[in-house]
Amino acid sequence: MHRKIPLLLAVAITFAGCSNQPASPSSAPAASDQPSEGAAAPAPSTTPTSAPEEPQPLQQPEVKEPKRYYVDTQNFFIHSVEESANEKIALLTFDDGPKGDSTLQILDILDRYHAKSIWFVSGFNYGYNYLPDPHKAKKFEEMILEIRKRGHIVANHSWSHENFKQLPPDVQRKEIASLSELLEKITGEKPKFIRPPFGSYTDVFQDEVKKQGMQWMNWSVGSLDWEYTDPQKVIQQTVSTMHNGANILMHDNPVEVQALDGILKRLTEQGYKFVLPTEVKPD
Numbered sequence: 001m002h003r004k005i006p007l008l009l010a011v012a013i014t015f016a017g018c019s020n021q022p023a024s025p026s027s028a029p030a031a032s033d034q035p036s037e038g039a040a041a042p043a044p045s046t047t048p049t050s051a052p053e054e055p056q057p058l059q060q061p062e063v064k065e066p067k068r069y070y071v072d073t074q075n076f077f078i079h080s081v082e083e084s085a086n087e088k089i090a091l092l093t094f095d096d097g098p099k100g101d102s103t104l105q106i107l108d109i110l111d112r113y114h115a116k117s118i119w120f121v122s123g124f125n126y127g128y129n130y131l132p133d134p135h136k137a138k139k140f141e142e143m144i145l146e147i148r149k150r151g152h153i154v155a156n157h158s159w160s161h162e163n164f165k166q167l168p169p170d171v172q173r174k175e176i177a178s179l180s181e182l183l184e185k186i187t188g189e190k191p192k193f194i195r196p197p198f199g200s201y202t203d204v205f206q207d208e209v210k211k212q213g214m215q216w217m218n219w220s221v222g223s224l225d226w227e228y229t230d231p232q233k234v235i236q237q238t239v240s241t242m243h244n245g246a247n248i249l250m251h252d253n254p255v256e257v258q259a260l261d262g263i264l265k266r267l268t269e270q271g272y273k274f275v276l277p278t279e280v281k282p283d
């Protein structure tokens with residue numbers, strides 16, 4: 001028992017050293033300083049006699065600043081805001097969803113690796129011509145909320161997945177605005193990021209994105225999960241073209257469901273962390 005006393009003292013001193021309060025006798029009243037309950041006249045209940053004597057909390061739990069990241073507007077790499085940050089990071093992105101079953105399977109795999117991602121969703125999964133399809137709309141809403149619940153970002157990939165270079169200006173604007181409005185209606189929040197279908201953008205696209213206070217991005221690593229049907233090839237393609245800060249383009253599709261675990265396993269072994277942009281950097 002006696003051996004523990006010096007240790008306890010040491011701990012108490014350590015805590016006092018961490019406290020914001022300067023150490024003083026009054027902060028730790030000894031028992032003998034206190035009048036005994038029987039001897040003290042009952043104080044009027046309005047007098048806060050004990051308050052000044054209350055010991056201060058020894059130590060506030062240390063609040064760690066969350067790390068901040070942004071996507072470079074030129075090369076679409078993800079970077080840490082802190083210049084000196086020395087870590088291997090990547091941004092995972094999933095386009096064209098939410099499809100339903102494959103969405104949930106991908107979310108489960110991401111959870112296993114504590115990996116976060118951006119989902120560039122398409123309005124056509126909700127319905128065509130900017131209207132709800134009774135067979136799709138409810139599922140779409142559920143999936144959007146599930147993606148967010150799991151800690152991922154929902155972003156805009158246009159309503160109809162048309163090539164912006166082939167659309168008149170008013171349709172281009174509608175393709176962006178209609179989906180942003182729908183996502184805001186579902187989530188209560190305007191999407192902050194957008195990716196044009198096929199990576200194909202125009203001046204009108206960029207102008208509308210700016211007007212809506214969003215940031216647009218393409219990608220720096222293509223998984224080719226839209227070409228290959230063999231998941232091994234998708235893994236090989238992704239891992240072999242990786243670089244620090246990679247912005248990885250993947251899709252909400254069956255081959256990615258099969259490839260994703262292999263991709264995350266290898267990249268995790270290489271020391272990558274999968275982070276999200278916390279800042280918006282408009283052009």
Ligand SMILES: [Zn+2]
Nearest residue numbers: 095096197198
């Ligand atoms: Zn797409």
